[in-house]
Amino acid sequence: MPRLIFSLATPDDDDALRRLLRENVMEGGISVSFRREPSYFLTSSVQGEQAEIYKGCNVETGEIAVLGSRFRRAAYFNGRLETLGYLADLRLNRRYRSGRCLFRAYCELGNVIAADPLPLHTSMILHDNAAALSTIAANRRGMPHYIPQGLVHTPFIRLARPRRPIAPEGVELRFGRAGEEGELTDFLNREAARRQFAPHYEPADWYNGRLRGLSVGDVCIARRDGRIVGALAGWDQHGFRQIHVERYNGLWRLGKPLYNAAARLLRLPLLPDEGGTIRYGYLALTAVEKDDADVYRALLRAQYIRCRKLGWHYMVGSMHENDPLLPVMNEYPHLAAGGRLFVVAFDTPPEPDGRVPYVEAATL
Known part of the structure; x- marks a missing residue:
C-alpha cells in the first residue's frame, strides 16, 4: 500500500469526494450507490454541528485513496448534554480496496482523531459491510476498541x-x-x-x-x-442525498418489467430505471x-x-x-x-x- 497523508478536505475537493461516492457501489440484487449531489458538503451540516472530513491522499500521485469523517454533535449521554463524536463515511478508492489497505488506513485515521479527543465516540456499521466488521470492528492490536451497543433497525x-x-x-x-x-x-x-x-x-x-x-x-x-x-x-x-440505482442483477433484472407492469395496474410505486433514484x-x-x-x-x-x-x-x-x-x-x-x-x-x-x-x- 502506498504511503498516505491525511488532511482535512475542503470545498476544493468536492468533485473528487462525490466521484468517490459514485464509484463506491454496494452490490446486490439491486446495486446502488449513495450519492451527495450537488455538493458533498451540503449533507455534512445535518450530520453534526461541526464536520471534520479527512482525506487520505497518495503522497506520490495526490489521489484521494480513503475518506473518513468525524462529526461533533451536541447529544445526551447518561442524561447529560455532552459534545460527542460520530465516526462515519469511511470510503476507499476502489484502486486501494483490500482488507489490508482498510486496516492501515483506519489506523492512521484513528491516530489523527485520537489526537483531538472527545468524551465519547460512536459509529454504526451496516450488517452487510463485512469488510468493516472483520477489520475495524474486530478489535485488532493498534486499532481503536469497538464496544458493541446492540443492533439498530433501519427498515x-x-x-x-x-x-x-x-x-x-x-x-x-x-x-x-x-x-x-x-x-x-x-x-x-x-x-x-x-x-x-x-x-x-x-x-x-x-x-x-x-x-x-x-x-x-x-x-x-x-x-x-x-x-x-x-x-x-x-x-x-x-435535494442533497440520493440512493442511485446502478443496475439490476439476477432475478431483479428479470422481474423488474413484470413488477412495474403490475405496479401500474395497482397504482404502486414503480422501480426506477437504471441510472434513476429511489x-x-x-x-x-x-x-x-x-x-x-x-x-x-x-x-x-x-x-x-x-x-x-x-x-x-x-x-x-x-x-x-x-x-x-x-x-x-x-x-x-x-x-x-x-x-x-x-x-x-x-x-x-x-x-x-x-x-x-x-x-x-x-x-x-
Whole structure:
C-alpha cells in the first residue's frame, strides 16, 4: 500500500469526494450507490454541528485513496448534554480496496482523531459491510476498541396501499405550524435526555442548515390537553442525498418489467430505471412521552399517509433493538436493513448507564 497523508478536505475537493461516492457501489440484487449531489458538503451540516472530513491522499500521485469523517454533535449521554463524536463515511478508492489497505488506513485515521479527543465516540456499521466488521470492528492490536451497543433497525417501509388515519382518544394530531419551533424543540430535547446518544437541537437549527430540508410543517405533533406528547418528522433529503440505482442483477433484472407492469395496474410505486433514484425519506425526530405506543402508532400512520401522497416509495425508520416502540414500526411491511452500533474507544470511555440508544438514520 502506498504511503498516505491525511488532511482535512475542503470545498476544493468536492468533485473528487462525490466521484468517490459514485464509484463506491454496494452490490446486490439491486446495486446502488449513495450519492451527495450537488455538493458533498451540503449533507455534512445535518450530520453534526461541526464536520471534520479527512482525506487520505497518495503522497506520490495526490489521489484521494480513503475518506473518513468525524462529526461533533451536541447529544445526551447518561442524561447529560455532552459534545460527542460520530465516526462515519469511511470510503476507499476502489484502486486501494483490500482488507489490508482498510486496516492501515483506519489506523492512521484513528491516530489523527485520537489526537483531538472527545468524551465519547460512536459509529454504526451496516450488517452487510463485512469488510468493516472483520477489520475495524474486530478489535485488532493498534486499532481503536469497538464496544458493541446492540443492533439498530433501519427498515425501508413500503408506501404501497392506502391506509386510514388513526385517532387515539383524547389526542389531537396535526402537522406543525410556523412559530411552534421553540416549543417543539424543547419537547424533543426533554425526551432525548431519556435516550442514549440522542441529539440535542436548538431552535436556530430549523434555519441554519442543521435540519436542512426539514421544516416544522413536516413534523406531525401529538397533543393531549394542548400539551405536546409526541412528534415524528418525515424528512425529505432528496435535494442533497440520493440512493442511485446502478443496475439490476439476477432475478431483479428479470422481474423488474413484470413488477412495474403490475405496479401500474395497482397504482404502486414503480422501480426506477437504471441510472434513476429511489424516492425515499426518513422518519426522524422520534419523540413520544412515556413511550406511548398508541400515540406513536397514530404519528406513524399520519406520516405514512402524507409521505405516500408526496410520491415517496419508502420511509426509512431507525430504532434500536431494545426500543419499546420498535414493535409498532415493525407492524408495516418493510425491507429489513440495519447495522451494529458501537462506542469507539481511543482510551477508556465512560460507561453507558443502560438507557436505550437512539440513532437518527437521517444523520448517519
